Amino acid sequence: MTDSMNFQTKCHACPLRQKNVFRPFEDKELDFVTKFKTGELQVEAGSTIILEDNKTPHIYTLLKGWAFRHTSLADGRRQVLNFALPGDLLGLQLAVLNEMQHTVTALTDTTLCVFQKDKVWSVFKDYPGLAFSMTWMASREEQLIDGHLLSVGHRNAQERLAYLLLHLHDRAEIVGYAQNQSFDAPFTQAHLSDALGITPVHTNRTIRTLQSENYFSWKQNRIRILDREGLEDLAAYERDVKTLRPLI
Amino acid sequence: MTDSMNFQTKCHACPLRQKNVFRPFEDKELDFVTKFKTGELQVEAGSTIILEDNKTPHIYTLLKGWAFRHTSLADGRRQVLNFALPGDLLGLQLAVLNEMQHTVTALTDTTLCVFQKDKVWSVFKDYPGLAFSMTWMASREEQLIDGHLLSVGHRNAQERLAYLLLHLHDRAEIVGYAQNQSFDAPFTQAHLSDALGITPVHTNRTIRTLQSENYFSWKQNRIRILDREGLEDLAAYERDVKTLRPLI
DNA sequence: CGTCTGATTGAGGCTACTCAAACGCGGTGG
DNA sequence: CCACCGCGTTTGAGTAGCCTCAATCAGACG
Incomplete structure (x- = not known):
């Protein structure tokens, strides 16, 4: 040790x-x-x-x-x-x-x-x-889940996907995991599917649709946001104001 | 003042x-x-x-x-x-x-x-x-939301309703708002509908179905769990072990 | 008795699901 | 080097659960 x-x-x-x-x-x-x-x-x-x-x-x-x-x-x-x-x-x-x-x-x-x-x-x-930092993190996490719940409860497949893509991108960016509107996606479509509450088959079709409409690309495990504004409109997504987070 | x-x-x-x-x-x-x-x-x-x-x-x-x-x-x-x-x-x-x-x-x-x-x-x-109590409450709330997210993401209408009914009953019971498997429901079907992520119309049909199958009753703003086991099976619900909660 | 809100029911349509098969590709072993 | 996986992705076809639109009903209230 x-x-x-x-x-x-x-x-x-x-x-x-x-x-x-x-x-x-x-x-x-x-x-x-x-x-x-x-x-x-x-x-x-x-x-x-x-x-x-x-x-x-x-x-x-x-x-x-x-x-x-x-x-x-x-x-x-x-x-x-x-x-x-x-x-x-x-x-x-x-x-x-x-x-x-x-x-x-x-x-x-x-x-x-x-x-x-x-x-x-x-x-x-x-x-x-x-201690306050820990509570901050707990609250922050709850806030994120609230957002997902709204998504899964009330957005349709395309909207959910748009929301999740932006969410992931923005969080990746904050910790330096995104460059140039793109980030390495270490997950499969099945993961997305289970996050979105949509079957893998339909998730795939939704992904293909949004890709074919040039909202984003996903090649060699790398996701690139091509039309941020379009995705934001689709998802009714607003980027969080960046607040300095605590760390423990 | x-x-x-x-x-x-x-x-x-x-x-x-x-x-x-x-x-x-x-x-x-x-x-x-x-x-x-x-x-x-x-x-x-x-x-x-x-x-x-x-x-x-x-x-x-x-x-x-x-x-x-x-x-x-x-x-x-x-x-x-x-x-x-x-x-x-x-x-x-x-x-x-x-x-x-x-x-x-x-x-x-x-x-x-x-x-x-x-x-x-x-x-x-x-x-x-x-402070610990506050964090406890934040974590607990997050846990509940996690449960709802699972529900909305992966249960069908009947299962969601079953889950929510049990969830509400059990929480009401803890604070003394339930007696005899029943509690006063201060919400409308529209509230449930928005919680479940299901349209009011379909929520209504689902409610009627479960009522007609004697899972529960809802009369004069009072909800009664009639077939707890049946609802638990439907929802794959497990009651939380009661833990003493903090209060602030 | 008219009005309002919430609950209920009907009819038809679409989104997302199921079942099923094929494809692409990296990995492995003969 | 190539055949054969295995996993993840993709596509097709048919279906069903839930949605939309719309009308009616029931009860509370002034």
């Missing part, structure tokens, strides 16, 4: 902090986070990070790569709840509610910062700024 | 605490909450409690009555995100993210405890237990 510690990303040099998307830390907060972080975990594409109902003692921050949160009905129908990108906190429900009702799976090879969930209490006790 | 203060519910005598659903408070926490609470608000059925984009300086706890959270697309299609019952925190996103992306509207005449949102920081600074 000491060995792996040497290869560990130092919080003071956290690559996420270089990007100008996180609020500034106080020194003592950073010192604490460094102690709070008990290690780093590599999970390869397709593997489970946190399993529903499975109580691990850890929570994670996604440092590198993509993941997704999902639940299923008993008969196997799967809902993708949201995608996770660097900076996202995974397993907060486990720490706070002591229960996970969804699974988190890696889409790409990922790197995770590992924290002991039983130390979350000491965060609240001694580092109110960090 | 001094006048209304006299009619205010005392936190020490908070009726919600009488019901054995909230975690115990420490005395000093209770003292603080008493100070934190700046007043009480009555909102009548149908009125807006918090308006999307509208930055009020307050957040609320629902003390009495029903409310619902909702957003809409530009063309008016409305998604009911969730229903709120006593003990639920309203406006946390406002306090934490400084932005509300949904509206909260009263379904019945409601009583709300009013808190200054700019004091939320002092909660985090000085009352970690309460």
